[in-house]
């Protein structure tokens with residue numbers, strides 16, 4: 283429990299504020315933020331707050347989700363282009379995945395990610411939804 287809480291605390295910047303990393307060497311941005319640049323391996327990485335609106339590059343819908351916390355399927359997972367970086371995220375508030383369009387605008391929203399059934403810890407974070 284304590285260890286999990288520490289892990290959640292460390293992940294708060296990327297979860298709640300959509301903070302990724304930006305490499306000082308190659309200038310590329312990425313999400314989630316990691317210690318070493320995934321492009322060039324440099325460990326000179328700064329925090330960078332990413333834009334909250336992007337475009338849906340690709341997506342897939344999962345219709346059979348094995349979880350007690352998930353009653354409303356399908357679950358849609360998409361690749362979102364934020365201009366400076368691409369993010370893989372759940373796409374929420376989608377009643378019919380067939381009506382999603384590649385290239386359409388999506389925006390970051392703050393939602394429940396999952397619930398730890400044993401400890402009762404509810405973890406919140408960023409998902410994306412179609413922009414209206």
Ligand SMILES: [Zn+2]
Nearest residue numbers: 305308319322
């Ligand atoms: Zn780099």
